[in-house]
Amino acid sequence: MATDVHGEVTAGRAAVEITGLTRPFDGRAVIDGLDLTVRPGEFVALLGRSGCGKSTLLRILAGLDRDIDGAVLVPRRRAVAFQAPRLMPWKRVWRNVVLGLPGRPTRETAVRALAEVGLEHRADAWPRTLSGGEAQRASLARALVREPDLLLLDEPFGALDALTRIRAQQQVAEVWQRRGCAVLLVTHDVEEALLLADRVLVMQDGVIAHEQQVGLPRPRDVGAPEFTLLRAGLLTELGVVASQARP
Numbered sequence: 368m369a370t371d372v373h374g375e376v377t378a379g380r381a382a383v384e385i386t387g388l389t390r391p392f393d394g395r396a397v398i399d400g401l402d403l404t405v406r407p408g409e410f411v412a413l414l415g416r417s418g419c420g421k422s423t424l425l426r427i428l429a430g431l432d433r434d435i436d437g438a439v440l441v442p443r444r445r446a447v448a449f450q451a452p453r454l455m456p457w458k459r460v461w462r463n464v465v466l467g468l469p470g471r472p473t474r475e476t477a478v479r480a481l482a483e484v485g486l487e488h489r490a491d492a493w494p495r496t497l498s499g500g501e502a503q504r505a506s507l508a509r510a511l512v513r514e515p516d517l518l519l520l521d522e523p524f525g526a527l528d529a530l531t532r533i534r535a536q537q538q539v540a541e542v543w544q545r546r547g548c549a550v551l552l553v554t555h556d557v558e559e560a561l562l563l564a565d566r567v568l569v570m571q572d573g574v575i576a577h578e579q580q581v582g583l584p585r586p587r588d589v590g591a592p593e594f595t596l597l598r599a600g601l602l603t604e605l606g607v608v609a610s611q612a613r614p
């Protein structure tokens with residue numbers, strides 16, 4: 368089942384189906400006739416220059432921005448981890464994680480999700496006492512606990528140090544494989560996109576300007592020649608010269 372962002376329910380064979388999506392801001396169409404289909408269970412990464420509209424697209428898919436033209440079909444069960452963690456400062460971390468879940472979610476449920484991102488030891492902390500990376504992981508746990516059919520991630524690893532980042536990437540990959548949800552991951556990191564995704568999209572001028580299937584077996588080897596080739600191709604699409612990006 369999929370639901371459009373206006374709440375109508377339709378049967379869907381895709382996890383995401385976007386047709387002719389347009390979102391103007393002050394007369395400028397940041398998203399301009401965008402089409403995109405994501406298969407159920409598919410892991411898609413979205414690249415694009417700063418300001419090209421990636422977060423805008425995610426907000427629309429999350430149902431937080433309805434000021435649009437075009438058709439957007441998404442699963443009813445979806446969750447989003449925003450670019451900046453949005454934790455309620457007056458609620459302890461574990462309560463933030465289960466905030467808005469139906470029923471009476473327990474601390475145990477929250478701790479399980481926090482454990483998935485290596486943060487169970489901070490379950491009783493106040494959000495203001497978390498580091499930037501910890502807050503980002505709490506926000507990720509908050510998305511994972513919803514057991515979504517569509518997981519929307521907006522640069523969820525941006526504030527993490529290199530080692531924590533690798534661990535968090537592996538955790539997202541594990542959760543994705545275990546739950547079989549579709550993922551749309553916004554990232555600035557071409558390598559991260561190629562490590563995780565089935566397909567990498569490049570957004571430009573308000574549309575998906577380029578897409579690259581990643582047919583490499585997992586876990587992927589960043590040193591493999593096929594990987595290097597895909598990375599160079601994507602960097603070129605992004606207007607970056609590969610030799611500049613990797614000294």
Ligand SMILES: Nc1ncnc2c1ncn2[C@@H]1O[C@H](COP(=O)(O)OP(=O)(O)OP(=O)(O)O)[C@@H](O)[C@H]1O
Nearest residue numbers: 392393397415416417418419420421422423424450
């Ligand atoms: N509420 C808003 N009102 C006016 N303009 C907006 C609004 N939200 C976004 N924009 C504009 O839309 C464009 C796309 O913004 P968006 O946040 O989607 O970019 P992005 O691709 O996520 O960039 P980044 O990689 O820096 O996060 C920007 O030029 C931004 O200024």
Ligand SMILES: [Mg+2]
Nearest residue numbers: 421422423450
């Ligand atoms: Mg953004």
